[in-house]
Amino acid sequence: MAPKTKRVIPGTTLFDGDMARKGYALNKMCFSFNSEENRQEFLKDPGAYCDKFGLNEQQKKAVISLQVLDMLAAGGNAYFIAKLGGIYKLDMQDVGAQQTGVTKEEFQAKLVAAGRE
Amino acid sequence: MAPKTKRVIPGTTLFDGDMARKGYALNKMCFSFNSEENRQEFLKDPGAYCDKFGLNEQQKKAVISLQVLDMLAAGGNAYFIAKLGGIYKLDMQDVGAQQTGVTKEEFQAKLVAAGRE
Amino acid sequence: MAKIVGGINVTHVPYIGRAIAGNLQQDAYWKPFFDGFPPVHAWLDKVKPDVAVVVYNDHGLNFFLDKMPTFSIGAAAEYSNADEGWGIPTVAPFKGDQDLSWHLIDSLIEAEFDLTTCQEMLVDHAFTLPLELLWPTRNAALRTVPICQNTVQFPLPSAKRCLAFGRAINKAIESWDSDARVVVLGTGGLSHQLEGTRAGFINKKFDLEFMDKLVSDPDWVTQYSNEDLVELTGTQGIELLNWLTCRGALGGKVKAVHTNYHIPISNTAAGLLAMETV
Amino acid sequence: MAKIVGGINVTHVPYIGRAIAGNLQQDAYWKPFFDGFPPVHAWLDKVKPDVAVVVYNDHGLNFFLDKMPTFSIGAAAEYSNADEGWGIPTVAPFKGDQDLSWHLIDSLIEAEFDLTTCQEMLVDHAFTLPLELLWPTRNAALRTVPICQNTVQFPLPSAKRCLAFGRAINKAIESWDSDARVVVLGTGGLSHQLEGTRAGFINKKFDLEFMDKLVSDPDWVTQYSNEDLVELTGTQGIELLNWLTCRGALGGKVKAVHTNYHIPISNTAAGLLAMETV
Numbered sequence A, B: 001m002a003p004k005t006k007r008v009i010p011g012t013t014l015f016d017g018d019m020a021r022k023g024y025a026l027n028k029m030c031f032s033f034n035s036e037e038n039r040q041e042f043l044k045d046p047g048a049y050c051d052k053f054g055l056n057e058q059q060k061k062a063v064i065s066l067q068v069l070d071m072l073a074a075g076g077n078a079y080f081i082a083k084l085g086g087i088y089k090l091d092m093q094d095v096g097a098q099q100t101g102v103t104k105e106e107f108q109a110k111l112v113a114a115g116r117e
Numbered sequence C, D: 001m002a003k004i005v006g007g008i009n010v011t012h013v014p015y016i017g018r019a020i021a022g023n024l025q026q027d028a029y030w031k032p033f034f035d036g037f038p039p040v041h042a043w044l045d046k047v048k049p050d051v052a053v054v055v056y057n058d059h060g061l062n063f064f065l066d067k068m069p070t071f072s073i074g075a076a077a078e079y080s081n082a083d084e085g086w087g088i089p090t091v092a093p094f095k096g097d098q099d100l101s102w103h104l105i106d107s108l109i110e111a112e113f114d115l116t117t118c119q120e121m122l123v124d125h126a127f128t129l130p131l132e133l134l135w136p137t138r139n140a141a142l143r144t145v146p147i148c149q150n151t152v153q154f155p156l157p158s159a160k161r162c163l164a165f166g167r168a169i170n171k172a173i174e175s176w177d178s179d180a181r182v183v184v185l186g187t188g189g190l191s192h193q194l195e196g197t198r199a200g201f202i203n204k205k206f207d208l209e210f211m212d213k214l215v216s217d218p219d220w221v222t223q224y225s226n227e228d229l230v231e232l233t234g235t236q237g238i239e240l241l242n243w244l245t246c247r248g249a250l251g252g253k254v255k256a257v258h259t260n261y262h263i264p265i266s267n268t269a270a271g272l273l274a275m276e277t278v
């Protein structure tokens, strides 16, 4: 089947059917983090918890190294990944800074600047 | 609020919003009967199982006496009630005969007759 | 582009599961029903579908009233059957077709059908039994896409909406960049009523006219409201909405390949209608 | 018949939950945001709504990708909040309005919106925080109806579909045989993007034009595809679809009662727009 042509938006991947399909196991694991009991079980042995949800190697590696861009590339959805971030007390500016390769302060300064334009 | 005028169909109550709202607890209990473990728990103490799902007195009485028309009047949905029937090995012709006040043989004969018309 | 070879509408009474499991196809009770299928098997051998899109209604296995969709669609690699509580045997899982699922989802939401998408989905007897009836020896290569319509809790989608939904499915499949051959199934009906003091209601006259009109003039059905259809065909007869969506998915003109109609299977008028696209 | 008094569109960033719990409203960081609300509180005191219809999107509390509806609606007596996993405090349940829920369900399905109906529904921060912001002292008499739109998994409903959905909600509420006064909320946005190398993206120019056009000419938004809107406002900026549905639900003409716009709250351009029906 010929690949569909997709809209290219710089720095952005739409969470569409292709990503949803690829990331299902990862997102399902993250959905389980709505429960404190599951969060604690994950923290005791992250690798075993990933295996329980059938994550592939790429997903497992991204989770264990806590690399958000890698999780996204592996089909992770931002809202579900945020629940994993919550376990490590990462807020959205930590996550933003990590993805854009700047410090949290620099990331915050960029946001403030956007308000002055 | 003035009552909506509803279509009257003889011998028939549509499972609409009013019924769905009235019967939610009863139908939720019956939905749990998709699991053998739950069916066994129900059989051990039907009254306690009804209480666990918050059935009202009318619903509980209908369930315990296994009166299908009473379950319907209490908001039961035919498909969910059928799962309760399954516990007692009642098939759809047993249930049909009970509701129409005839023997199973008479009910079956009526169906066969409908094919000859 | 994909090719729609035709469609098959067929009843899905749970009781059939026991007849299949018990090998009762030639018993006096079951023979007039099962004898309807060999001509359809022969047609399937001829048109050789790769994928079956199955339009059916769930009966409280995958969906409960806490999240009850009007139209839902599977997008899984595989679909499992499970214990439904009424003692019919559970069958082996069916293979999905995720490419077609997502193509349908993209197309149908663009066409303003507000789908619920299901990346996991249990399929009940209304999906499994028609496949068992049509491929009595499991066709392990056949891929499937379940499309589920609410016929359980009013308000249901109207006949007009279902026919339009079917026609949008037709457009979507025909625009699918694939060399697959697709058959569409619509399951349930025909006239029957399980509950109330009218339990056992059957309407042979209407059913026969419906089967006729479905082939020649499916818009005929849209003159009826869902309340009309319940009055005419029973509270479960309304499952004919699945037949209507299936018919819509076949596009403009079809010819009947084979029909069968037998009363009763359990409390139901059992219909079978195979159609070829022309 | 019921009366729609107006509508309020407001951001719903989870982080706000901590500010409310910690009483930080007058801190330098939070003051420009919280100072937007007193004029809206005064307006609510004047128009005295009995019911709030809340158009929002779930972020993985009530819905997972196994059953992901395009449009869903609550029909419960009460709606509970719950642990969402990111450490914001859980708030007390909100009262439902089942009469209005079912009236909406009957009307909207008749108008060919393919709803998923939810007789149980957990509501996340996108539902609870706007209510906490608009009624800082809980209005225990206020009844609610949650309406949830998929802005999480593409394909999303188009701006055109959302506006039509809103307009159908308008017709439904106006045909509700009740003397209730109804306010409609739309929550989320405005421009922000949480993920990818474009994380932190904000578009003040577009947001301000959007807020303007939403009042005077909401059809203006329908010139954009969802891909356009993501490019213009970010992957989460697309939550402006909830604002658009809310605006549709207010009918033809409205006048702005109060607006506020502040950058940033967390990674987000925080907007507030209260409109009165005229």
Ligand SMILES: [Fe+3]
Pocket (backbone or CB within 6 Å): C012, C013, C059, C126, C188, C189, C236, C239
């Ligand atoms: Fe059925």
Ligand SMILES: [Fe+3]
Pocket (backbone or CB within 6 Å): D012, D013, D059, D126, D188, D189, D236, D239
């Ligand atoms: Fe949000």
